[in-house]
Amino acid sequence: MRSVTLCALALSAVLCGALQAEEKLSMSEADKAMYAELLESNPAEMDVAEGEQLFGELIGTATYAKMLGVKEKDLPKYLSGFPRYLDPAKKVVTIAQSIQMAALAAGKPVPKLESKEMVKMSAYVKSLANGQKTSIDVKANKHMEQMHKLGQQVFEERRGGRGLSCNSCHSADIVGSRLRMQPLPDLGAKETAAAGTWPAYRMTQSQMVTLDKRMQQCMKNALLAEIPLGSREMVALEVYVTNKTKGNAISIPSVKR
Numbered sequence: 192m193r194s195v196t197l198c199a200l201a202l203s204a205v206l207c208g209a210l211q212a213e214e215k216l217s218m219s220e221a222d223k224a225m226y227a228e229l230l231e232s233n234p235a236e237m238d239v240a241e242g243e244q245l246f247g248e249l250i251g252t253a254t255y256a257k258m259l260g261v262k263e264k265d266l267p268k269y270l271s272g273f274p275r276y277l278d279p280a281k282k283v284v285t286i287a288q289s290i291q292m293a294a295l296a297a298g299k300p301v302p303k304l305e306s307k308e309m310v311k312m313s314a315y316v317k318s319l320a321n322g323q324k325t326s327i328d329v330k331a332n333k334h335m336e337q338m339h340k341l342g343q344q345v346f347e348e349r350r351g352g353r354g355l356s357c358n359s360c361h362s363a364d365i366v367g368s369r370l371r372m373q374p375l376p377d378l379g380a381k382e383t384a385a386a387g388t389w390p391a392y393r394m395t396q397s398q399m400v401t402l403d404k405r406m407q408q409c410m411k412n413a414l415l416a417e418i419p420l421g422s423r424e425m426v427a428l429e430v431y432v433t434n435k436t437k438g439n440a441i442s443i444p445s446v447k448r
């Protein structure tokens with residue numbers, strides 16, 4: 192229904208096509224029941240537990256905290272502020288990139304961003320901040336300011352053959368809806384809480400997915416060239432999207448459609 196209504200609003204024909212493709216993934220009653228069940232026992236909890244083990248073997252929280260320059264007991268609060276500027280990297284980095292930095296500093300093999308191990312470890316590390324409110328500070332320094340600005344540009348830039356931007360589907364005015372299960376989530380809505388809920392178990396993929404990979408899936412669906420993981424543009428998008436729901440509680444892993 193929704194896609195039909197949106198198409199009636201005379202959005203581009205291609206956008207309607209993309210919407211209808213997404214619509215097929217919309218929640219049926221059976222899916223809703225499955226979602227409720229998954230909330231009770233989330234398969235991604237296993238991944239987070241494995242992530243804890245892998246992370247412990249690779250570096251451990253003490254060495255990691257030291258690399259970050261914080262006390263171990265202050266890790267939860269500190270982690271709630273990612274992506275952040277890290278001086279040793281001389282750039283704004285995500286939690287996954289900070290794990291790579293710690294591995295490198297410890298003389299350990301550096302896990303690739305796209306590896307299963309990294310997905311699990313970054314979910315574990317972020318889960319240390321569960322219950323904290325996301326506290327990204329896009330005004331903290333000029334690096335953060337620049338990345339936030341770049342993120343907004345990437346978000347609003349119309350790309351690809353279809354001329355779509357992230358904003359074509361994710362602005363408050365196009366849907367104005369507030370429900371979590373909406374086919375078109377307003378990324379700034381508190382209920383979406385994109386900042387505090389990824390990595391999440393995606394029902395439609397039967398696996399845990401990170402925020403950057405989730406964004407790549409949107410790019411793929413909308414036929415936008417995929418921005419590579421770890422690139423300046425991808426980190427900037429993460430900064431921008433995270434800041435949209437700053438203040439929401441962190442809850443890893445969550446369940447998404």
Ligand code: HEC
Nearest residue numbers: 209213355356357360373374375376383385406409413448
């Ligand atoms: C053609 C429409 C469309 C475009 C363009 C699009 N998205 Fe999405 N996006 C969706 C839909 C639909 C969903 C939610 C589907 C669902 O319910 O699982 C979604 C979900 C998301 C989510 C997860 C929200 C949550 O639940 O936490 C993020 C983050 C996101 N998109 C980011 C982006 C970014 C960044 C871009 C630009 C690169 C983008 N999207 C472009 C349609 C789009």
